[in-house]
Amino acid sequence: MRAAAADLGFEVAAVASVEPLDRDRAALEAWLAAGRHGDMGYLAEDPARRSRPSALLPEARSVVVVAVEHETSAAPFVAEGRYGRVARYAWGRDYHVVVGERLGRLADELGRRLGRAVRARSLVDGAPLLERALAVRSGLGFVGKNTMVILPGRGSWWLLGELLLDVELEPTPPVEGLSCGSCRRCLDDCPTAAFVGPGALDARRCLSYLSIEHRGPIPRELRTAMGAWVFGCDVCQEVCPFNRFGKPTRWPELRAEAGVGPRLDLVATLSIDTDEAFRARFRGTPLARPKRRGLLRNAAVVARNVGATATVPALRDRVLFDPEPLVRGHAYWALAGLDPALARALARWTIPMDPDPFVRDEAQAALDGAP
Ligand code: B12
Ligand code: SF4
Ligand code: SF4
Structure with a gap:
């Protein structure tokens, strides 16, 4: 075999x-x-x-x-006020x-x-x-x-x-005698404190869950902790001493050049205004999973976190024209950090107009200068 x-x-x-x-x-x-x-x-x-x-x-x-x-061999990530980070498993x-x-x-x-x-x-x-x-x-x-x-x-x-x-094969024996020992780096370094104990993860706080699987808003108290992670998160593996010896994958389909690679342009991502355009960009890559509304939600949060002021025009368009409340709401949060005066001006206009309570709440928070 x-x-x-x-x-x-x-x-x-x-x-x-x-x-x-x-x-x-x-x-x-x-x-x-x-x-x-x-x-x-x-x-x-x-x-x-x-x-x-x-x-x-x-x-x-x-x-x-x-x-x-x-793929494992990452050059150090630099946001350059414009990019979000993609977890390694999703590069190809x-x-x-x-x-x-x-x-x-x-x-x-x-x-x-x-x-x-x-x-x-x-x-x-x-x-x-x-x-x-x-x-x-x-x-x-x-x-x-x-x-x-x-x-x-x-x-x-x-x-x-x-x-x-349906073939009887001889089972191979489990690994004996290997463990983490006294190390606890992953538990201590997780940006959202998602581990409730060794080997016990509360997915509701995990950035991988929030950015890929979760369909609703990113909880306000976890948005800043998301940092630059626009899709997935690798922190609890990056800090692991067992991962010291990463090397390029032998699977060409999983290499960075076969897919979106290690970083995503936030201006380009926040400018995707239809599901069709989204599918054309991300079809065949893991980033298709959260759909346009999920990925743009993430991109808006990261835009504020990395100070991506170049996204302001795209964020304004999302606030004004995006059909998805999830995207409009998170675009408000991003604008409130990147261009508070514009966010307040738009909020005054939105609060009486927007049919969605989540968007109105986000607009109100922008108006109030909430964190
Ligand atoms: C749901 C899911 C998630 C959730 C929840 C993750 C979790 N830790 O539970 C979220 C969205 C957060 C997630 C994130 C990620 N995921 Co994921 N995920 C899954 C999925 C679909 C199911 C996992 C599951 O059932 N979780 C429930 C928990 C209870 O089960 P478990 O994690 O398998 O844990 C087992 C052991 O830890 C053990 N165990 C735990 N505690 C105890 C206690 C005792 C007493 C005993 C006996 C056993 C035991 O038993 C558990 C059950 O068998 C699997 C694929 C699959 N079908 O298994 C991929 C999978 C686990 N994910 C994977 C990956 C790559 C990731 C990410 C690295 C992606 C990323 N970079 O963003 C992150 C890593 C985050 C992390 N630290 O886990 C890989 C992991 C590969 C590996 N080397 O382990 C898998 C296997 C997919 C795959 N086919 O490659 N994932
Ligand atoms: S993937 Fe990131 S957020 Fe999730 S448990 Fe690991 S370090 Fe924490
Ligand atoms: S960082 Fe690695 S070795 Fe250390 S506790 Fe976490 S999984 Fe174990």
């Missing part, structure tokens, strides 16, 4: 059994019960299913777990498609080598399965205090994928 995987570019591959992941299921249920998933309702739909690989393919006898390194093409497609080819290749048709299902992120728990069981790595699966000697800049197979 490993040879076939390596031929397809899966340098790191291991095997897990399909037994239910009972301990991890309990951890997931406790996490859900505490409401730490925020509005990711799909995670709460059927937690038992997430811990049973065979629920996704009843004939499954083993799971091949792969780890794919994404959409990994769901890229990795899923190669896993499909791996299934075909394994069938060819076995000389029989193989029943298989490939999974990358989207399916209801506890992928980290399976990776740990397969021996790919251990879970750090930042909740990431860390590969021994290679760190955590790795995405996970799985191939459920």
Whole structure:
């Protein structure tokens, strides 16, 4: 199996059994019960299913777990009063498609080598399965205090994928004796204090959740902490000593030049005025996920945080003409920081006119000079 995987570019591959992941299921249920998933309702739909690989393919006898390194070697980020930062996993093409497609080819290749048709299902992120728990069981790595699966000697800049197979493969043993020890850098350096303890993340405070998964407004008290992160966040991995030795990915589709790369021009982003134009710009990249309204919401927050005064004309247009209340409201917050006089003038006009209560609240806050 490993040879076939390596031929397809899966340098790191291991095997897990399909037994239910009972301990991890309990951890997931406790996490859900505490409401730490925020509005990711799909995670709460059927937690038992997430811990049973065979629920996704009843004939499954083993799971091949792969780890794919994404781009890691970042030049220091400079906002230059104009750019927002993109998390590394999202620099290239959409990994769901890229990795899923190669896993499909791996299934075909394994069938060819076995000389029989193989029943298989490939999974990358989207399916209801506890992928980290399976990776740990397969021996790919251990879970750090930042909740990431860390590969021994290679760190955590790795995405996970799985191939459920109706083939009995010998499971590979879990990693023994590796842990974070007394380190707690990720817990201390998270910009929003999103960790409630080692290995326990409250997604509602996590910038990755807020900028990608969350559909509503960014809570006012977390906007400044968002800093320059316009899509995702890498802080709890950047500070991790296990990630000292990042190197360029061997997957050309995941390199910066294949997608949006490490930074986003905020003026250009805030000037995208239709969903069509948004799709044309971001189709096939992870940045399509939050849709135009989510990404422009983020861009507005970051514009204020990095002092992007060049975005003021685009922000004024968003306030005046954008069809999405989410965008109009956040554009107000940005303008209130970048050009308070303009924000106040527009607010006086908007407050009696705008049909949306969230936008009126943001306009009022701009008028009052709220932080
Ligand atoms: C929902 C989700 C998120 C949420 C919540 C993250 C979280 N930590 O729970 C948000 C939006 C915040 C998020 C952010 C990110 N995500 Co995400 N996310 C997921 C998703 C879809 C489900 C995770 C989940 O079920 N969370 C619920 C918690 C309870 O489960 P868990 O994180 O898997 O934790 C397990 C272990 O930690 C362990 N565990 C934890 N506590 C305890 C306690 C005990 C006693 C035991 C026994 C076990 C245990 O068991 C848990 C359940 O198995 C997975 C894909 C998947 N289907 O699994 C990707 C996934 C975890 N994300 C991934 C990535 C890359 C990211 C980001 C780095 C993206 C970015 N740069 O912005 C950040 C990292 C933030 C962070 N520190 O987690 C990768 C992680 C790869 C890796 N090396 O670990 C995954 C696997 C996607 C993939 N296929 O590659 N993500
Ligand atoms: S991704 Fe960023 S915000 Fe989320 S837990 Fe890690 S450091 Fe905190
Ligand atoms: S930063 Fe330290 S505590 Fe956090 S995951 Fe890395 S080694 Fe573990």
